[in-house]
Amino acid sequence: MNPGSFWGQMITTYGCEGALLYVDNILRPHLGPFLNGLPGAIFQQDNARPHTARVAQDFLRHVQILPWPARSSDLSPIEHVWDQLKRQDAAALLCT
Numbered sequence: 164m165n166p167g168s169f170w171g172q173m174i175t176t177y178g179c180e181g182a183l184l185y186v187d188n189i190l191r192p193h194l195g196p197f198l199n200g201l202p203g204a205i206f207q208q209d210n211a212r213p214h215t216a217r218v219a220q221d222f223l224r225h226v227q228i229l230p231w232p233a234r235s236s237d238l239s240p241i242e243h244v245w246d247q248l249k250r251q252d253a254a255a256l257l258c259t
Contacts, residue, residue: 182216190222198226205229207241 207229
């Protein structure tokens with residue numbers, strides 16, 4: 164499962180996601196329209212292979228991207244958000 168989030172809109176895909184599927188299922192239908200409403204927005208993604216593939220980079224050529232050092236998951240603010248969500252899910256399961 165690959166979760167992605169655009170200001171509260173959760174996008175989930177199942178299975179392997181290659182670069183073309185990433186562009187066709189995530190970037191084009193969700194990111195493009197979302198960023199059109201936010202002039203000057205900066206997009207952040209990690210260095211997963213679908214994200215760094217030429218087809219994805221070509222799609223994002225007009226989008227300002229936050230530079231991302233290789234192998235830096237500890238620097239990612241989103242990693243802390245995912246950790247917190249996992250903890251909340253675990254706590255909710257214990258309470259039910």
